[in-house]
Amino acid sequence: MTVVRAGRLVLPDSVIGPAWLRVEGDRIADLGAGEPATCDVDLGDATLVPGFVDLHCHGGGGHSFSDGPEAALGAVAAHRRSGTTTSLASLVTDTLGTLEHQVRDLAPLVADDELAGVHLEGPWLSSIHCGAHDPALLRDPDPDEVDGLVSAVPGAVRMVTVAVERQGGLDAVRRLADRGVIAALGHSDATYALAHAAVDAGVRVATHLYNAARAVHHREPGLVLALLEREEVTVELIADGIHLHPAVLRDAAVRASGRFALVSDAMAAAGAADGSYRLGGLQVAVVDGVARLVPGGAIAGSAITLAQALHHAVHVAGVDLPAAVAAITSTPARVLGRDDVGRLAPGAYADLVVLDASTRVRRVMRRGAWLDEEIDD
Incomplete structure (x- = not known):
């Protein structure tokens, strides 16, 4: 005691x-x-x-979740030292066979409570808003393929991000929801109306809201405003000062009060030095803590921990401390259906x-x- x-x-x-x-x-x-x-x-x-809960993390400490169990444990340890005691392991787009292999590699860590589950961020994403995902590997969500990856190891996959405008997108959301898997909308060119339809179909998370998505327009507001309007949806926000202007972060925190989750979206460089890294099959250069694809320069995730996200949200964006703490503890825990963590x-x-x-x-x-x-x- x-x-x-x-x-x-x-x-x-x-x-x-x-x-x-x-x-x-x-x-x-x-x-x-x-x-x-x-x-x-x-x-x-x-x-x-409470210990922090990260819904969206690709790696840290020089390690990626896509590189096998030993690397995954290295990433987990790096984030735990900074306060993240519960993590989803996010996997970027790859071939279906490679993703299934990665899920099988990580499943024992889920069973052993080292990870809270696996998040498939791809391959069912928009080629228009692919971000740091290989556009050549993006595809429509075929029902058999979705079921195959989710069922590779029952219970291992907890969340899947889908661009619902792709053929079969809404059906994929329904299939995921029916199986108890969290359906997220992101990397998407969905319209305002389609985003509302996606929530009706079962979407419950907005993957890094604003980033890699159709921009807000006064005649077609797109998915951002739709997801901010829906009380069922928890919106992810990356509080690194790069993905979102502090004013945008602050506004979203107010508009989605009680249902925004700060996420790291960290790649291997979180808690490690600047340098050259890989995110899935893509080359990434991290300079002054900013990760960008080589070539192209697109932002390739972040190099922050949730501890740094908390500090930025409170001291730069002006988010109230209890609200910011909830956004990295009780709110993401609620998304995962966990009452034993995050509080x-x-x-x-x-x-x-x-x-x-x-x-x-x-x-x-x-x-x-x-x-x-x-x-x-």
């Missing part, structure tokens, strides 16, 4: 402090406001928040992140065990 005291705890619906939390085994046993009768770890004036509550996993006054991560606990000593900048 460990009793942790902090200046404040960020709960799902409030902030309390000073406050304490008791950990027994890998779970939170109890918590409350005020000073604890006994204390094993005193965090002083620090803020204690400080009795019965939830003891996944804890210690933040200092500037919202920098100082310590991380996962499943009741501290990962490292205090982090030094």
